[in-house]
Amino acid sequence: MKWFLFFLTGIAGGVLGGMGMGGGTLLIPALTTFFGLPQKSAQAINLAAFIPMSAIASLIHFNKGRVERDGLGFIIVPAALASAATSFLANASGGDVLKKLFGAFLVLLAVFQAFGGKKGGTEKPRRLEKDVPLLGEK
Amino acid sequence: MKYSIRQRIIYYIFAGAVTGVCNGLFGGGGGMILVPALAFFLGAETKKAHATAIAVILPVSVVSAAIYYSSGNFPSAEGLPVSFGVAVGGIIGAFALGKIKAKGISLLFSALMFVAGVKMFL
Structure with a gap:
């Protein structure tokens, strides 16, 4: 039964x-707080x-020509x-330190997401209106 | 393109490096950095920024996931149902996107992230 909760x-x-x-x-804090992972x-x-x-999303986007291929390797x-490098670092580090860092990262992202979009005015592209992604990013 | 090739390459390398650092260290969140970075750079083409960000983060996540897996940190019993759920949820989310007010949800989501982040930090 527990697999079903993980599935949900x-x-x-x-x-x-x-x-x-x-x-x-949100998936990461949900897994640590609700399931104690x-x-x-x-x-x-x-x-x-x-x-x-x-x-799957990449395949669709790529076929529709939405991926900017020019210079992609440089990213x-x-x-x-x-x-x-940071994956090795994360796996070698203590879980508690990592959790604290992740918490700080979440707070930054939350503030960025809540206020970051507003200051660009009308010129700046906004997410999530007409220009929607087919499948989103993490 | 208003930027020179040189500026563009430097910008790309920088954006890629920051995205990679977060992806490896936090196991995600790279897209939340790369999408706005690319949207800002590529101008108004938000859809392109999203598509390009996913195309970048996919191979990067494969590298990170392989390292986490080989370090013995991937629990299959929990990881497999979650992964399957994410694939199903991703399709639902993509279809639901046009039908609901995204702005309110985005703010609610930010608030949740904030609370979760503070809780984890303390």
């Missing part, structure tokens, strides 16, 4: 992700859960290298 939690995270609101940022395990689950959904390569 995944759905909740996925719905938010699909709407482009970064579902993973260690921070590292919750992070690992979030990373893995993102892969199938984004693989992917440093991102992958930085991510590999």
Whole structure:
């Protein structure tokens, strides 16, 4: 029965992700607070859960020509290298430190999400109105 | 494009590195940095920013997930149902997107994130 609760939690995270609101940022604290999973395990689950959904989304976006291919490698390569380094760091670090850091990161993202969109005026692109993503990002 | 190739490359590398640091360290959240970064840089094409961000974060997440997995931190019993749920929820969310007021939800979501973040920090 417990798998069903995990499944439901995944759905909740996925719905938010699909709407482009970064579902993973709530999936991780949900897994640690409601289910008592260690921070590292919750992070690992979030990373893995993102892969199938984004693989399908990427394929669709790519075929529709929505992916800016020009210079893409200049983003992917440093991102992958930085991510590999900090993944090792996260796995080697203590879970408590990681949880605190994650908490601070969440607060920053929350403030950014609540107030960041407003200051751009009409010129700046806004998320979530007409220009919706097919499947969201984490 | 109003930026020179050189400026563009530097901007891309910087945005990619910051996204990667968050993706690896926090196991997510890279998109919340890369989407606005790309939207700002690519101008008005929000849809393109979203699509490009996912295309970047997918391979990056594969790298991170492999490292977490090989460190023995992926619990399959919990991870598999959650992953399946996220895939189902992602489809629902994508379809629901046009039908509900996104702004109110976004603010509610920010408030939830804030509370969760403070709780985790303390």
